[in-house]
Amino acid sequence: MDKKSIITLAGKPGSGKSTTSKKLAERLGYERFSSGDLFRTIAKERGIDILTINQTAETEKAIDLEVDEKLRQIGESRDNLVIDSRMAWHWMPYSFRVYLDLDILVAAKRITAGMDPERMVAEHIPSEPGQYAKQLQERLDSEARRYENLYQQNPYDLQNYDLVVDTAANNPDEVAGMILEAYGLWLKK
Numbered sequence: 001m002d003k004k005s006i007i008t009l010a011g012k013p014g015s016g017k018s019t020t021s022k023k024l025a026e027r028l029g030y031e032r033f034s035s036g037d038l039f040r041t042i043a044k045e046r047g048i049d050i051l052t053i054n055q056t057a058e059t060e061k062a063i064d065l066e067v068d069e070k071l072r073q074i075g076e077s078r079d080n081l082v083i084d085s086r087m088a089w090h091w092m093p094y095s096f097r098v099y100l101d102l103d104i105l106v107a108a109k110r111i112t113a114g115m116d117p118e119r120m121v122a123e124h125i126p127s128e129p130g131q132y133a134k135q136l137q138e139r140l141d142s143e144a145r146r147y148e149n150l151y152q153q154n155p156y157d158l159q160n161y162d163l164v165v166d167t168a169a170n171n172p173d174e175v176a177g178m179i180l181e182a183y184g185l186w187l188k189k
Contacts, residue, residue, distance in 0.1 A: 107136060
C-alpha cells in the first residue's frame, strides 16, 4: 500500500492529541483535523455532554458512521494532514499511525487542572480527578464497545500503531519531536 503524508494520532482523553496535532501541523505546514471536535459539535447541537454523546452513539450508529465517513473522505482526497482521531488509523492504513499513551488518573488530572469551572459544570466533569478518571474510563469502555460492534476493531490495541509514545514521561515538544523523527524515517522506508 502506498504511503501518504498523513499522521494519525489516537490515544486516551488527556493524552495530548490536540496539543500534539497542533504542534505537528504547525511544524510540518500540514492541515489539522480533529474528530473529537466534530463529536463535541454534534453533542452541543443535541444539548448533551461528550460522555452522553458517546453513550448515545452505542445505539445510534449514525453518529459514528457520519464521523468515520468524513474521515474516509478526507484521507482519500487529501494529503499533508495531521488527524486527531481514535479510528483514523483504521480508515487510513497508508498513514503514519501514532498512539499517545497515558495513565487514566494522570489524564483526569491534566484535563481538570485549570479547566474553566463553567465548562466543568456544562460538561458534567467532576472536580475530583479520581471521580473524573472513572467517568473517562466509562467513556473509553463505551468507545471500545462501539468500535468493536461497528468495525470489529479496538483503538486501544497498541499493535495497531507504528509508534507509541508515553506522554506522561515526555513534554509536548519532546512528543512532537519523537513523532517527527519517526515519521521522517517511516517516509523513507
